[in-house]
Amino acid sequence: MQIPALSQTPLFPEITVNGAVIPSAAIAAEAQNHTAPKGKPGLAWRMAARALTIRKLLLEDAARRGIVATPMAVGPGLMETPDEAQIRALLEQAIAVTPPTEAELEAIWAKDPARFRSPPLWEASHILCAADPFDADATEGARLRAEAIHAQVTRDPKSFGKIARDASDCSSKANGGMLGQLVPGDAVPEFEAVLRDLAPGEMAATPVRTRFGWHVIRLDSRAETRELPFSAVRARLAEAAEKAGWTRAARDFTADLMKAADIRGVDLDIHQGQAG
Structure with a gap:
């Protein structure tokens, strides 16, 4: 009696992004950088696949725009990789965030002034x-x-x-x-x-x-702690608002790239995760 051959279908398949293959081994390696609930390795794989897909799309878009970037220092003895430098330069060029107005900042503070207190x-x-x-x-x-x-x-x-x-x-x-x-x-x-x-x-x-x-x-x-006036927290509010605006803009930018891309091998939810 002939024994049927076991299926060779990998547990986590390769995916393609605009025709370019992202190997399952690369996704498995990236998955080690993502946490998932115990017993749900598929979630870590999905997060890794999404991160590598976004990276691939950002590099493709940077190449289309002809962006060339020089790696910068990101810490003592640490330098960006060429890919990281190119993605940074792309986001700097593609994303523009309008600084919040004085009225918007004051409205954030006035909504709950008790949140802004001096430390003991x-x-x-x-x-x-x-x-x-x-x-x-x-x-x-x-x-x-x-x-x-x-x-x-x-x-x-x-x-x-x-x-x-x-x-x-x-x-x-x-x-x-x-x-x-x-x-x-x-x-x-x-x-x-x-x-x-x-x-x-x-x-x-x-x-x-x-x-x-x-x-x-x-x-x-x-x-004791005390409530801080708007003038004392304005700079902190402005920085937080600009960071939040940049994060939203980066998320929308990468979501648009994913919508326009031909992604095969996995169904990625474009509304989850972070840019870059």
């Missing part, structure tokens, strides 16, 4: 008992030392500065443990979480562990 500002002090987070014995020793310091400062709050100068493992010891003014992002999350809950002059109820070790933390003063 903290003045804090700490005493650090440093420890390697991967050394269990050192971490335990630092915890015990921090608890002893915490108990000592609790008995005599005025001794905080002196103990910091004598015992802290942070360079702030020279200032009695004072860290100066802090805003969100200046300290590690565990440290900031404590500052958010303390009242001015209050010390954390227990030492706090971070990747640096154990901290005895005191909040010295706090400036």
Whole structure:
């Protein structure tokens, strides 16, 4: 009895864009750059196929326009590829975004002024008992030392500065443990979480562990957030509005290229994903 040959149809086929083949291997490689829910590899493949299709169409359009571009630096020691440079030059030429008017910007701000607030500002002090987070014995020793310091400062709050100068493992010891003014992002999350809950002059109820070790933390003063006037946020609003406008224009531009293209091997939804 003859055994039927197994189908050789690939799970993810090649696609063609205006007659040019995008190999399934290239799509599979690109799919590694796209996340999809577990058990749905087809979604990552679809996203990869769409990204490579758009790239192909943008390069074709750049060639039709005769665009020549020189790669630019995009970071320390990093340069654009020739294709990336050509796509950038194409989008710079093809997409023009009208800057938002003053009235439009003010309307965005006036819709919900409470969204635009200054960050909180903290003045804090700490005493650090440093420890390697991967050394269990050192971490335990630092915890015990921090608890002893915490108990000592609790008995005599005025001794905080002196103990910091004598015992802290942070360079702030020279200032009695004072860290100066802090805003969100200046300290590690565990440290900031404590500052958010303390009242001015209050010390954390227990030492706090971070990747640096154990901290005895005191909040010295706090400036609360406040609503910012339009003048203070205008530049930020203008930048965000122009970026949003450029994103919409780029999406529409690539959607038009896809509508006009002969794409075979996959059904791509032109209303999803991002340009470039």
